[in-house]
Amino acid sequence: MLIHEFPFEEQQFQTIQTQLADVIDYSKRLLLSIRALLNPPVAFQAHFADPVVGAALSLLLRACRRYRQVIALSELGQADGADVIGRSMFESFLTIAFVCREQVQLSRRNSSKPANQFGKELTREFRAKLYYTHSNLKKERFFENLRTVANAKHVAEEKLNERPGFVDSAIEDIGPEWSRAIKKENTCAGLSIQDLSHSLGVYDLYRTIYAQQSFRVHSADAGDYLKIADGNSQPSAHYQSDVAEIKAALWCATTMVHLAAQEFWVLLDMKSKSYSKEISLTNSPAVVREVFRMGV
Incomplete structure (x- = not known):
């Protein structure tokens, strides 16, 4: 019980x-x-x-x-x-x-053109970097939003200053375009859940x-x-x-x-x-x- x-x-x-x-x-x-x-x-x-x-x-x-x-x-x-x-x-x-x-x-479901890969080859190693970087950038985006809350500003800024060293290196490797793309989307592919499902053939x-x-x-x-x-x-x-x-x-x-x-x-x-x-x-x-x- x-x-x-x-x-x-x-x-x-x-x-x-x-x-x-x-x-x-x-x-x-x-x-x-x-x-x-x-x-x-x-x-x-x-x-x-x-x-x-x-x-x-x-x-x-x-x-x-x-x-x-x-x-x-x-x-x-x-x-x-x-x-x-x-x-x-x-x-x-x-x-x-x-x-x-x-x-x-990568592709978008409502577009006949491939998604922009920003001149990068999507090797497994590159996609792994996108995953690692996206995971950390998501946390940063959360604390950036939290910084606008007066009572939480100090804690948010402390967390933003704790960025692991490898993140800067990974951002440099993937480039600024990919960094912006994955920071604003919910997936490390820089696409929506719907479009990534379509790209991987699992839209059903x-x-x-x-x-x-x-x-x-x-x-x-x-x-x-x-x-x-x-x-x-x-x-x-x-x-x-x-x-x-x-x-x-x-x-x-x-x-x-x-x-x-x-x-x-x-x-x-x-x-x-x-x-x-x-x-x-x-x-x-x-x-x-x-x-x-x-x-x-």
């Missing part, structure tokens, strides 16, 4: 255990398989500071931690919280695909999974907790998430973490050919087959 259990939750927990036990067990097994896939790259990074592997590894670890949170929320019957995290997992998947893929051609996932999650995240709370029964014109209180909502939220998150793991494995398969003599970067074929076999 939870320390702070709300009305009707005990019955819902029993329903989840009865109807979603297999789904939740599958999710836990998938997470364990992906975790096993991460062990050799972690050891690899201790010996070789490969910026591409480092960026991809941090992104997949983030996706795995969030997936673990989604599983926990699903067991608690909180589809609304799982959707919020699942939405961020879609964004993590886009970033890991952008960094890991051998080639990327954007229209379905991400759009639905965004609707639930941004919709009014009142609507989520009211329900109109068939043949009844009066709404009634909706005390908890439906089992179908929980299952859908968990399925969306499972899709994202599985796709992210696949992107990561393709990168490792390529990198292992360069580093195999020094250290094993890939995991046993059995573990990799298990991750790919489970699918969604």
Whole structure:
């Protein structure tokens, strides 16, 4: 029993255990398989500071931690919280695909012309620099906005003065045009979430999974907790998430973490050919087959 259990939750927990036990067990097994896939790259990074592997590894670890949170929320019957995290997992998947893929051609969905690459070749190494720089510039943008708040100005200026040295070097490498582009957008590709989804060939996932999650995240709370029964014109209180909502939220998150793991494995398969003599970067074929076999 939870320390702070709300009305009707005990019955819902029993329903989840009865109807979603297999789904939740599958999710836990998938997470364990992906975790096993991460062990050799972690050891690899201790010996070789490969910026591409480092960026991809941090992104997949983030996706795995969030997936673990989604599983926990699903067991608690909180589809609304799982959707919020699942939405961020879609964004993590886009970033890991952008960094890991051998080639990327950026474009905007409503334009026939390629997006401006500012004279730079989008190698994996360059895209990793965009990711590292974007992560830090996002923090700077937050503190720049915070600096306009009188009571927070001093703290904001202190944080702005703490910029890591590698950021200046990375900004110099990517150039001022790319720096401006990624600072004003929500992705390290200098595009919107919609346009990056289009560029990576996953726009259908954007229209379905991400759009639905965004609707639930941004919709009014009142609507989520009211329900109109068939043949009844009066709404009634909706005390908890439906089992179908929980299952859908968990399925969306499972899709994202599985796709992210696949992107990561393709990168490792390529990198292992360069580093195999020094250290094993890939995991046993059995573990990799298990991750790919489970699918969604």
